Amino acid sequence: MLLQSIIISIWAGLCALDQFGPHLGFRRPLLAGVVVGLILGDPVQGLIIAGTLELMWLGTNNVGAYQPPDVISGAVVGTAIGIMSGKGTAAGVAVAIPVALLVQQLSMIIMTFNVVLVHRADKVVESGEFYKIDKLQWLGALTFFLSRFVPVFIAVYLGAGAIKTVLAMVPAWVMTGLTVSSKIIPAVGLGMLLSMMMKKDMWIFLTLGFAFAAWMQLPTMAIAAIALCFAAIYDMIQNREGAVETSDQESDTSKVTVADDDEGSYDL
Amino acid sequence: MTEVTQENKLTKKDLFKMFWRASWTIQFSHNYERMQSLGTLYALQPVLSRLYKGKPKEQRVAAQKRHLEFFNSHPALNPFILGITAAMEENTAEDEKDSVIAVKTSLMGPLAGLGDSMLNFTWTPIAGSIGASFAIQGNFLGVILMFLMINGLYWPLKYYGTMWGYNQGRSLLTSANGKKILDRISTGANVLGVMVTGALITSTVTLKTGLKYGSGKTAIDVQSMLDKVVPFVLPLLITLLCLYLIKKWNGKHVVALIFGIIIVAIALSAFGIIA
Known part of the structure; x- marks a missing residue:
């Protein structure tokens, strides 16, 4: 039990590193949760719980600087408790949501704490000991690892009973408020993205994108395809104005390059 | 443009090292003040140590410092920006280094918008919904499909992003209107990013x-x-x-x-x- 709890917590820590590193996919509920099923010796049950959580959290992802509810610890603890309590998916989902919300707050604290690293880096760089940059980078990895390892260990080792006791102390209206706010906060991430992108004329395209989604209810992929065309048209208009500056041959080659890039972007 | 000596010329191995560092660790030191700045400096170490080999200390310190400024983009598209950055670092004189940072920061916003909307909110949910639909029936095939769908796209983006960014970046810079082309790429990505972000408001924010x-x-x-x-x-x-x-x-x-x-x-x- 202790050994399994430790292995599961290490796994949660590694999934957190995937979230802040390579994005292999283990930061998603299905891939994070399915491994917990394997560790606990009930792969099929784990698969079903993790799949349910994946569907529930399909749209939960980071935008800009926004830290979403932590689906990693939610999925790992949810799957573990679902299997260990013998109550399956229902228990898994019930535990996963509050855990994800609590670790989300913890993740924001870690992101604030890590400011220390970059200030330390300022000093290191000044002194010329550049190899120490590597250490600071990996120190950041350690803080993110622990931010999932510790809460997941507490939750899994002390079990669902302890989680319920802790949650019972939090008033229901606070939990409701937290859930509501976790759905509003993506606006901060979008605001952050827009603050980097809102230059001359860009309000036109923001309005277009919003209108296509809000009134016409087009799927994101369709809007992306339309946006690609608008990007090309906008480029043509901008380029016609500036075409006087460059010779014909040069603007021809530049057209080809931009077209290539737009094709590539669309494949994303 | 400066004369690049053989000793200070980037090798494919340097670029591979940068790609490797960026791919595995880019956000390990993510923080609310300067986001991925330390991560990009960490990824750029192999490139900077090659380019500044045997250079005076003030120059080496200045190079490290300018890449510790605020930076934040999409993890899968960062290697592309870093490829271009490496090309620019290699081909600019010490008094033109402002343009390296200008290009680096002008690309980060549009590509962040592009990556978040196309990868985080389109491709990943598609892979997840396919994986989950198999999983809830107790079929492991979904897990494998989801893993392959994500990695089959992310790794080529990261690897070819680095190499293409470096090679194109270099040939762009040596061409007469190179800066203009980068501006156009950035503006095009910007239009795409802003428009899809406008759409994302309806699907990601609930109030x-x-x-x-x-x-x-x-x-x-x-x-x-x-x-x-x-x-x-x-x-x-x-x-x-x-x-x-x-x-x-x-x-x-x-x-x-x-x-x-x-x-x-x-x-x-x-x-x-x-x-």
Whole structure:
């Protein structure tokens, strides 16, 4: 039990590193949760719980600087408790949501704490000991690892009973408020993205994108395809104005390059 | 342009090292002040140590310092920006280094928007929904499919992004209107990013009011009235408010903004004003 709890917590820590590193996919509920099923010796049950959580959290992802509810610890603890309590998916989902919300707050604290690293880096760089940059980078990895390892260990080792006791102390209206706010906060991430992108004329395209989604209810992929065309048209208009500056041959080659890039972007 | 000596010329191995570092660790030191700045400096170490081999200490320190400035983009597209950055570092003289940072920061916003909308909110949910639909039936095939769909796209983006960014970046810079082409790439990505972000407001931000006008059976539900005029108007307004505050505060106080929203949301939902 202790050994399994430790292995599961290490796994949660590694999934957190995937979230802040390579994005292999283990930061998603299905891939994070399915491994917990394997560790606990009930792969099929784990698969079903993790799949349910994946569907529930399909749209939960980071935008800009926004830290979403932590689906990693939610999925790992949810799957573990679902299997260990013998109550399956229902228990898994019930535990996963509050855990994800609590670790989300913890993740924001870690992101604030890590400011220390970059200030330390300022000093290191000044002194010329550049190899120490590597250490600071990996120190950041350690803080993110622990931010999932510790809460997941507490939750899994002390079990669902302890989680319920802790949650019972939090008033229901606070939990409701937290859930509501976790759905509003993506606006901060979008605001952050827009603050980097809102230059001359860009309000036109923001309005277009919003209108296509809000009134016409087009799927994101369709809007992306339309946006690609608008990007090309906008480029043509901008380029016609500036075409006087460059010779014909040069603007021809530049057209080809931009077209290539737009094709590539669309494949994303 | 400076004469690049053989000793200070980037090798494919240097670029591979940069790609490797960026691919595995880019956000390990993610923080609210300068986001991925330390991560990009870490990834650029192999490139900087080659380019500044045997150079005076002031130059080496200045190079490290300029890459510790604020940086934030999409993890899968960062290698592309770093490839271009490496090419620019290699081909600019010491007094032209402002342009390296200008290009680096002008690409980060548009590519972040592109990556978040296309990868985080389109490709990943598609892979996840395929994986989950198999998984809830107890079929392991979904897990494998999801893993392959994500990695089959991310790794080529990262690897060819690095190499293409470096090679194209270099040939762009040696061509007469190189800066203009980079500007156009950036603007095109910007249009795409802004437009899809506008659409994402409706699917990622949820804010509804629980207010009712009047009482009893004749009460008018404010939310359904809003939906008839401008659907998703509250998510739109809150996003624009965040944009306004972030611009006003110059990107600082993001944490305060987030915690402010949490506190206000708890209070308003307790009184049933938002639901």
